[in-house]
Amino acid sequence: xxxxxxxxxxxxxxxxxxxxxxxxxxxxxxxxxxxxxxxxxxxxxxxxxxxxxxxxxxxxxxxxxxxxxxxxxxxxxxxxxxxxxxxxxxxxxxxxxxxxxxxxxxxxxxxxxxxxxxxxxxxxxxxxxxxxxxxxxxxxxxxxxxxxxxxxxxxxxxxxxxxxxxxxxxxxxxxxxxxxxxxxxxxxxxx
Amino acid sequence: xxxxxxxxxxxxxxxxxxxxxxxxxxxxxxxxxxxxxxxxxxxxxxxxxxxxxxxxxxxxxxxxxxxxxxxxxxxxxxxxxxxxxxxxxxxxxxxxxxxxxxxxxxxxxxxxxxxxxxxxxxxxxxxxxxxxxxxxxxxxxxxxxxxxxxxxxxxxxxxxxxxxxxxxxxxxxxxxxxxxxxxxxxxxxxx
DNA sequence: CTAGATTGCCTACTATGCGTAGGAAAGCAC
DNA sequence: GTGCTTTCCTACGCATAGTAGGCAATCTAG
Numbered sequence: 001x002x003x004x005x006x007x008x009x010x011x012x013x014x015x016x017x018x019x020x021x022x023x024x025x026x027x028x029x030x031x032x033x034x035x036x037x038x039x040x041x042x043x044x045x046x047x048x049x050x051x052x053x054x055x056x057x058x059x060x061x062x063x064x065x066x067x068x069x070x071x072x073x074x075x076x077x078x079x080x081x082x083x084x085x086x087x088x089x090x091x092x093x094x095x096x097x098x099x100x101x102x103x104x105x106x107x108x109x110x111x112x113x114x115x116x117x118x119x120x121x122x123x124x125x126x127x128x129x130x131x132x133x134x135x136x137x138x139x140x141x142x143x144x145x146x147x148x149x150x151x152x153x154x155x156x157x158x159x160x161x162x163x164x165x166x167x168x169x170x171x172x173x174x175x176x177x178x179x180x181x182x183x184x185x186x187x188x189x190x191x
Numbered sequence: 192x193x194x195x196x197x198x199x200x201x202x203x204x205x206x207x208x209x210x211x212x213x214x215x216x217x218x219x220x221x222x223x224x225x226x227x228x229x230x231x232x233x234x235x236x237x238x239x240x241x242x243x244x245x246x247x248x249x250x251x252x253x254x255x256x257x258x259x260x261x262x263x264x265x266x267x268x269x270x271x272x273x274x275x276x277x278x279x280x281x282x283x284x285x286x287x288x289x290x291x292x293x294x295x296x297x298x299x300x301x302x303x304x305x306x307x308x309x310x311x312x313x314x315x316x317x318x319x320x321x322x323x324x325x326x327x328x329x330x331x332x333x334x335x336x337x338x339x340x341x342x343x344x345x346x347x348x349x350x351x352x353x354x355x356x357x358x359x360x361x362x363x364x365x366x367x368x369x370x371x372x373x374x375x376x377x378x379x380x381x382x
Numbered sequence: 383c384t385a386g387a388t389t390g391c392c393t394a395c396t397a398t399g400c401g402t403a404g405g406a407a408a409g410c411a412c
Numbered sequence: 413g414t415g416c417t418t419t420c421c422t423a424c425g426c427a428t429a430g431t432a433g434g435c436a437a438t439c440t441a442g
Contacts, residue, residue: 030428042391106349136357143362151342158297166327171334182369233420
């Protein structure tokens, strides 16, 4: 019998595609085995199990988003950089909802430390440096960006405002404007 | 053999407690059956299945939050009302993480229409009326409150800033301040 | 090109969960 | 008590996660 050519990488990308197409819930050993025309037990030589599969998708998503974010932010500063960074997250979530969901999984500390998570944190701070906030404001700002972006993305993804007026994108613009204004104001009042 | 006295209500409250204690994932027909010392099949005369159980928890949580929100907002206006409303959501999420997660489930349109969802929308708008935003700003504002609050709560719940400085609560204060300032500014510039 | 080692995928199994069908008995009406 | 309803049961069928151990496809030595 011919071999299917399973590897951890191929399983991870297939899992990511499956997550985007049918939701993170659909990512399971059984589903992947079907996709590769192989018995479920065969996957266990390559990945530890269902949860490990989802974690791999999370790590992939974090890397992809970090790469996109680095490109988007390059050569920009201030509001431009902030908007570019925020757009990366929103656009990624719309293009890859399953991967994005996976990226929200709570990773154990070791895994998180080895992930692209720290790159995201560094990028956020790099963008914020333009506002010259200082501490602890910069930390507050990192958290607020995270909350606003993830909160908006989640609302948008859960269909809360499908086909409703005004358009989600116009609200998104307000969100980014509000963040920029907020940080600019902090910056002024502290200096 | 004595009867366990199962009812849809008792199952729902037990499911809510289980969700808060062990996560929404832990809510299942089998787990509830164990809790009541009963065979899994016995639950199906009372609830349709695992998903229905979670939806019931969601509806319960939405009602509880709406009741709390009504009380919290009563007699307040402006920033006070906004802060009180936002605090209700954050405090509820911290006290009842499983119920709060359930409340984020995507409900089918009919179920959603019969839920406390519309009460939440009405309350949000009632609080915002104090800012005299008009449309479409008021709608943007409703969405932004939702994004900011849910985003923050989610970050806080996922342990993103456990034991880290500055305290999550100090960031929360900034979030509420930022929302108040934002809406106040919109209000002025439009009038 | 063959012989042996490797390893990829298999069968077979256990355990757990969901959900359905149909039966027995507990409790209620009278 | 007799009969009716409801509650909970046993017994299934099916899907999934994961483990143990085997056969054979492929790689490597010589």
